[in-house]
Structure formats: C-alpha cells, structure tokens
Amino acid sequence: AAAASNSGGDKPRVMVIGGDGYCGWATSLHLSNRGYEVAIVDSLVRRLFDEQLGTDTLTPISSVHKRVAKWKELTGKQLGLYLGDVCDFEFLADAFEKFQPDAVVHFGEQRSAPYSMIDRSRAVYTQQNNVCGTLNVMFAIKEFAPSCHLVKLGTMGEYGTPNIDIEEGYIKIEHNGRSDVLPFPKQAGSFYHLSKVHDSHNIAFACRAWGLRATDLNQGVVYGVRTEETAMDEMLINRFDYDGVWGTALNRFCVQAAVGHPLTVYGKGGQTRGYLDIRDTVQCVELAIATPAKEGEMRVFNQFTELFSVRDLARLVTEAGEKLGLSVVTKNVPNPRVEAEEHYYNPTHTKLIDLGLKPHLMSQSLLDSLLNFTLQYKDRVDYKQIMPAVSWKKVGVKPITVAE
Ligand code: NAD
Ligand code: USQ
Numbered sequence: 001a002a003a004a005s006n007s008g009g010d011k012p013r014v015m016v017i018g019g020d021g022y023c024g025w026a027t028s029l030h031l032s033n034r035g036y037e038v039a040i041v042d043s044l045v046r047r048l049f050d051e052q053l054g055t056d057t058l059t060p061i062s063s064v065h066k067r068v069a070k071w072k073e074l075t076g077k078q079l080g081l082y083l084g085d086v087c088d089f090e091f092l093a094d095a096f097e098k099f100q101p102d103a104v105v106h107f108g109e110q111r112s113a114p115y116s117m118i119d120r121s122r123a124v125y126t127q128q129n130n131v132c133g134t135l136n137v138m139f140a141i142k143e144f145a146p147s148c149h150l151v152k153l154g155t156m157g158e159y160g161t162p163n164i165d166i167e168e169g170y171i172k173i174e175h176n177g178r179s180d181v182l183p184f185p186k187q188a189g190s191f192y193h194l195s196k197v198h199d200s201h202n203i204a205f206a207c208r209a210w211g212l213r214a215t216d217l218n219q220g221v222v223y224g225v226r227t228e229e230t231a232m233d234e235m236l237i238n239r240f241d242y243d244g245v246w247g248t249a250l251n252r253f254c255v256q257a258a259v260g261h262p263l264t265v266y267g268k269g270g271q272t273r274g275y276l277d278i279r280d281t282v283q284c285v286e287l288a289i290a291t292p293a294k295e296g297e298m299r300v301f302n303q304f305t306e307l308f309s310v311r312d313l314a315r316l317v318t319e320a321g322e323k324l325g326l327s328v329v330t331k332n333v334p335n336p337r338v339e340a341e342e343h344y345y346n347p348t349h350t351k352l353i354d355l356g357l358k359p360h361l362m363s364q365s366l367l368d369s370l371l372n373f374t375l376q377y378k379d380r381v382d383y384k385q386i387m388p389a390v391s392w393k394k395v396g397v398k399p400i401t402v403a404e
Contacts, residue, residue, distance in 0.1 A: 018107030039080025160187030169300025220274030220304030274304025
C-alpha cells in the first residue's frame with residue numbers, strides 16, 4: 001500500500017473505505033476535486049464477486065490502479081491507495097497510522113440484499129464482513145484518531161415499511177406516563193439490511209461509551225452513473241450494475257428498456273422507497289464531512305430526495321423509452337422477496353436539506369440521458385443475468401454454486 005502524499009491544507013483528510021465501488025469511486029473523485037486529501041481503502045472484493053457469480057458491470061471499468069493514475073494525470077491530484085480488507089485489523093491499523101484521517105467515509109460493505117439471501121454462507125459472510133468490518137473501523141478510530149468523524153453508510157431499509165411516519169433516526173415515545181427520545185424501530189427485510197441495523201447499534205454504543213463522533217447516512221436507492229468527475233475520461237467511468245443480484249431498481253429498468261427486456265416489476269409493484277441521484281450521494285457525503293457530528297453524537301440523516309414505487313419507475317422509464325423510439329413493456333414477475341407490496345411510506349428527510357443539499361430531482365432529461373448512456377453499452381449486456389434468481393423463502397444451507 002502506498003502512503004498518501006501529505007500536502008497539508010485545511011480541509012479534512014478523508015479515508016474512503018469502499019472507494020473502488022459505485023458510490024465510493026464517485027465520492028472519492030468528488031472530494032479530491034474539492035481539495036480534500038483522499039485515500040481509498042478497498043479489498044476489491046466486489047470485483048471478485050462478479051468473477052464468482054458471472055455478473056459484470058454494464059460499463060467497462062478500469063483497474064483501480066489505472067483509475068488512480070488517470071486521475072493524477074488529469075488533475076495532478078494523488079489519491080492514496082490502501083488495498084486490503086477492513087476485517088483484517090493489522091492492515092486497517094497500518095492504513096490509519098499512515099494516512100491519519102480526520103474523517104472516514106465507510107462504504108466498504110457487501111451491499112446486495114439478494115447476495116445475502118443466496119445461501120447460508122452468503123448470509124453469514126455478509127453479516128461478518130459488514131458488522132466486524134465496522135467494529136474494526138470503530139476500534140481503529142478510538143486507537144489512532146479519536147477525534148476522527150465516522151461517516152457510515154446505512155440504509156433506509158433499516159426502518160422497513162411501518163404504518164407510521166419514519167423519523168430521522170430517533171422518535172419521541174410516550175409510555176405509561178413517561179417519555180423518551182429513542183432509536184426509531186428497525187424492521188429490515190434481508191440479512192444484508194439487517195447487517196446495517198447491527199452496525200447502527202454498535203456505532204451508537206461507541207458514541208455513548210467512547211465519545212466517538214458519527215453520522216449514519218440512511219441512504220435510499222441510488223440511481224444514475226455520471227458525475228462531474230467520472231465523466232472526465234472513459235478510464236474514470238463508474239460501475240453500473242444491472243443484473244438480478246447487484247442491479248438496483250431504476251438502473252436495472254433503464255438497461256432492460258435499452259435491450260428490449262420486459263421491465264421486471266416484482267409482485268404488485270407498490271413497493272415504495274426513497275431514491276437519489278448519485279450526484280446527490282457525493283454532495284450529501286461532502287455536507288456530512290463539512291459539518292462533523294459532535295463528540296459522542298450519533299447523528300442520523302435520511303439520505304434520499306424523492307419517493308417512488310417500482311410501478312412509478314416502470315411508468316417513467318416506459319415514457320422516456322418511447323420518446324427514444326424504444327418499445328418498452330412491463331412484466332409482473334412473482335416477487336422473489338418477502339416484503340409489503342402495497343404499504344404506507346412517509347419518511348422525513350430534512351436534515352441534509354437544512355445543511356444545504358440541492359437535489360437533482362428525477363426528470364425526463366435525466367431519464368433520457370441515462371437511457372442513452374445504457375444504449376451506448378448495450379452490447380455488453382448479458383441477457384441471462386437480468387431475471388432475479390434468489391428467493392427469500394427458498395434460501396437454505398446448501399451452498400449455491402454458479403454451475404447449477
Ligand atoms: P459497491 O459494492 O459498489 O462498493 C462497495 C465497495 O466496498 C466495493 O468496492 C468492495 O470491494 C468494498 N468492500 C466490501 N467489503 C470490504 C471490506 N471488508 N474491506 C474493504 N473493502 C470492502 O457498493 P455501493 O453501491 O457503492 O454501496 C456503497 C455503500 O453504500 C454500501 O455500504 C451500501 O450498503 C450503501 N448503499 C448503497 C446504495 C445503492 O443504491 N448503491 C443505497 C443505499 C446505501
Ligand atoms: N425491485 C423490483 N424489480 C427489480 C428490482 C427491484 O420490483 O427488478 C423492487 C424490490 O423488490 C424492492 C425495491 O424494488 O422492493 C428496491 O429494490 P433494489 O434492488 O433496487 O434495492 P434494495 O435491495 O433495497 O437495495 C439497494 C442497495 C442497498 C441499499 C438499498 C437502499 O443495493 O445497498 O441499502 O438499495 S433501501 O432500499 O432504501 O434500503
């Protein structure tokens with residue numbers, strides 16, 4: 001691992017764990033462009049998962065080494081690079097001692113709900129990787145950089161879909177004549193989403209016990225691909241997942257429309273979630289870093305800009321596709337997940353707006369450019385990887401291999 005060049009300056013030094021991934025790569029470049037000293041920490045395990053499952057990003061991504069070299073060539077800015085697993089504490093401790101971060105943005109987890117539901121071993125891996133990795137990050141901060149601000153990626157999926165309004169992290173509860181402000185109840189819908197619940201509890205405890213400062217970003221589903229920085233050169237192109245394990249709702253629908261595959265709405269399609277443009281992910285993370293949590297504070301932000309049901313998304317992509325001359329049809333696929341398909345959903349999301357977030361809302365022009373982007377790479381699409389193959393109910397102890 002090469003140590004970062006320490007050029008000084010007054011902006012925080014930011015370690016981006018998971019900096020080779022979809023959100024992390026865009027964020028690393030954005031922060032570097034804004035004058036932050038940035039180091040990427042990544043085990044590259046996400047690239048290995050693709051090898052193992054036979055999946056691939058729509059976009060031809062470069063190796064992390066070529067990415068970092070191209071960024072240096074274009075901007076003169078050096079990204080630090082520490083390649084290793086945060087579950088390996090010796091590796092993480094070394095990266096902390098060398099880089100000395102003022103803030104750590106932790107994206108470095110197994111983030112697919114379907115992956116965590118493939119079989120027992122993937123469920124166990126997901127929780128071990130995510131929960132133990134985050135524990136290590138907390139201990140590294142305590143030992144080597146106690147005033148460092150932990151910005152941790154959580155998920156809106158921690159809350160599930162309760163029949164009441166969802167608050168940002170905490171809710172005031174009156175009970176038997178007394179009242180308290182308590183963590184909002186969690187009802188996650190996969191072993192992956194549950195790993196984030198466990199992380200949140202561990203981080204909250206470290207804030208109380210050690211005075212750790214932390215921001216939990218309960219992010220909704222991210223869509224889009226180009227950011228100002230990743231669009232600067234094809235060598236900087238971001239990953240874009242579309243398959244049944246790694247692809248997320250809107251991004252998948254755009255690829256499906258581009259290759260003439262029916263849009264895969266699971267079940268009734270009333271599943272409503274918070275969504276945001278990847279250009280807002282990078283903005284939100286920067287806002288969280290610029291105004292750190294206080295010592296001992298566990299701050300929670302609900303990070304999304306708009307709500308959509310999957311049915312809404314299918315309709316929007318159909319309209320945008322038809323304007324481009326594509327014929328788009330929707331197919332109601334039996335839902336491979338266990339989740340409410342028609343439900344109340346009203347989560348609060350004002351804290352990032354109060355800090356200055358200027359959202360890029362979903363528009364026909366965004367959908368138009370995203371569809372055109374997917375059309376550009378449509379020859380890389382593996383049609384067979386599109387339908388969902390992981391069932392929440394059938395998950396068992398028998399290891400599932402690709403050959404089956
Ligand atoms: P991603 O899989 O593209 O990136 C994650 C990166 O972390 C990968 O590069 C992977 O190699 C790395 N990583 C995983 N485990 C690691 C470990 N133990 N040590 C070092 N590196 C490790 O995922 P993403 O879509 O960029 O998501 C990033 C984070 O944001 C995740 O925590 C995810 O839960 C959260 N999130 C993502 C979305 C979304 O829609 N993509 C939405 C809400 C929250
Ligand atoms: N869905 C479909 N058709 C599809 C894909 C998904 O109907 O082809 C539905 C799902 O059943 C679900 C909803 O769309 O109801 C969202 O699914 P998704 O695959 O887009 O997102 P999800 O599994 O929730 O996970 C993604 C990221 C995860 C992040 C989460 C944010 O992979 O890392 O935590 O979004 S949130 O949804 O707010 O929990």
